[in-house]
Amino acid sequence: MKKLLILPGDGIGPEVTKQCIKIIDFFNNQPDSKIEYEEDLFGGASIDHNGKPLNDIVLNKALDADAVLLGAVGGPKWENLDHELKPESGLLKLRKKLQTYANLRPGKVFKSLSDASSLKPEVLKDTDIFVVRELTGGIYFGEPRFSKKVDGKRVASNPLVYNEEEIVRVAKVAFDIARKRKNKVTSLDKANVLEVMQLWRDVVSEVHSKNYQDIELEHLYIDNAAMQVIKRPSSFDVILASNLFGDIISDEVAELTGSLGMLPSASVGENKAIYEPVHGSAPDIAGQNIANPIAAILSLSMMYKYSFNLDNVSNIIEQAVANTLDSGLRTKDIGSNNQKILNCNEMGDSILNNIKKIF
Numbered sequence: 138m139k140k141l142l143i144l145p146g147d148g149i150g151p152e153v154t155k156q157c158i159k160i161i162d163f164f165n166n167q168p169d170s171k172i173e174y175e176e177d178l179f180g181g182a183s184i185d186h187n188g189k190p191l192n193d194i195v196l197n198k199a200l201d202a203d204a205v206l207l208g209a210v211g212g213p214k215w216e217n218l219d220h221e222l223k224p225e226s227g228l229l230k231l232r233k234k235l236q237t238y239a240n241l242r243p244g245k246v247f248k249s250l251s252d253a254s255s256l257k258p259e260v261l262k263d264t265d266i267f268v269v270r271e272l273t274g275g276i277y278f279g280e281p282r283f284s285k286k287v288d289g290k291r292v293a294s295n296p297l298v299y300n301e302e303e304i305v306r307v308a309k310v311a312f313d314i315a316r317k318r319k320n321k322v323t324s325l326d327k328a329n330v331l332e333v334m335q336l337w338r339d340v341v342s343e344v345h346s347k348n349y350q351d352i353e354l355e356h357l358y359i360d361n362a363a364m365q366v367i368k369r370p371s372s373f374d375v376i377l378a379s380n381l382f383g384d385i386i387s388d389e390v391a392e393l394t395g396s397l398g399m400l401p402s403a404s405v406g407e408n409k410a411i412y413e414p415v416h417g418s419a420p421d422i423a424g425q426n427i428a429n430p431i432a433a434i435l436s437l438s439m440m441y442k443y444s445f446n447l448d449n450v451s452n453i454i455e456q457a458v459a460n461t462l463d464s465g466l467r468t469k470d471i472g473s474n475n476q477k478i479l480n481c482n483e484m485g486d487s488i489l490n491n492i493k494k495i496f
């Protein structure tokens with residue numbers, strides 16, 4: 138049976154992952170969608186108990202699992218610890234040890250929330266973008282990196298380097314995901330001025346012509362892409378980008394959807410993946426049962442699709458979220474005066490009820 142490790146973490150992390158567990162328990166009682174799961178301590182909660190944000194026992198459980206579902210880590214209580222003892226360093230260590238080289242960030246605009254975005258609803262209509270960002274190479278890791286004085290002037294450098302293997306593996310992730318969606322990949326580069334980005338374009342085209350000719354492939358320069366995403370967001374399906382360009386474009390896409398409480402994500406490697414909401418531990422609202430659990434629930438939906446190949450379960454969860462929002466139910470962060478505001482538990486229960494109705 139497939140194995141899942143759940144690490145609720147700190148702040149609102151446990152509150153939002155609790156809503157995911159209700160959904161997992163429901164699907165575990167149905168034939169063909171059972172997964173084995175266990176929970177453990179991570180981040181500040183682990184520091185308080187074990188003195189470290191990620192201890193070896195939990196790390197080994199993560200290495201042994203098919204997927205990890207995270208809540209969030211961090212908070213003021215642990216802010217002044219040394220860097221390697223901080224909750225966030227546990228997160229970086231986990232990503233490194235699981236070798237997750239592709240970051241997945243969907244930006245789906247739910248119809249009933251289209252007025253929460255800074256774009257006009259008619260421009261946003263049907264927008265459902267999925268950014269695949271290379272996560273372990275490129276300019277953030279290029280060597281030699283330095284900041285020093287040369288001939289009395291300050292100079293700093295971060296080289297942008299990719300080898301073809303790094304491009305091939307992340308391109309395959311993007312094409313495979315496009316096959317589960319609308320069969321289109323837009324690859325971003327700056328091939329007109331950078332050799333490394335010409336390599337990116339060439340390798341993506343080679344991967345495409347070898348194994349993915351059924352997928353439509355579009356190449357865009359990053360500067361043009363930044364405009365097109367705002368101008369014609371609904372024409373995009375999967376966007377494939379290097380570490381730096383992906384970092385920027387995924388936040389641009391996030392802004393289209395309106396709220397941090399709605400954004401799921403995943404970091405995937407060879408047969409390993411970490412699913413987590415984009416938001417942090419939100420210490421300002423922690424313990425009040427008012428957090429929006431939808432980002433965590435949509436991360437769970439991604440897990441069923443991309444780690445467990447249970448597309449039907451994933452689609453039911455997404456549809457249940459859409460139906461819940463369509464019926465006017467909101468948490469505080471996405472609500473307005475004339476809507477019914479639910480707390481975190483109630484939102485989790487409403488989505489679960491809609492799952493049961495669809496099932």
Ligand code: NAD
Pocket residue numbers: 149208209210211212213225228397398413414415416417418419420421422427428429430432470
């Ligand atoms: P944050 O995402 O925790 O919160 C930013 C704002 O958004 C806050 O006002 C918060 O109340 C609101 N918010 C976030 N998620 C929400 C939700 N689900 N429902 C309703 N409102 C929500 O970012 P921050 O305040 O910059 O960071 C707080 C802590 O979280 C820090 O310790 C930071 O290091 C950590 N953090 C962790 C992760 C992670 O675990 N992956 C990511 C980002 C930040």
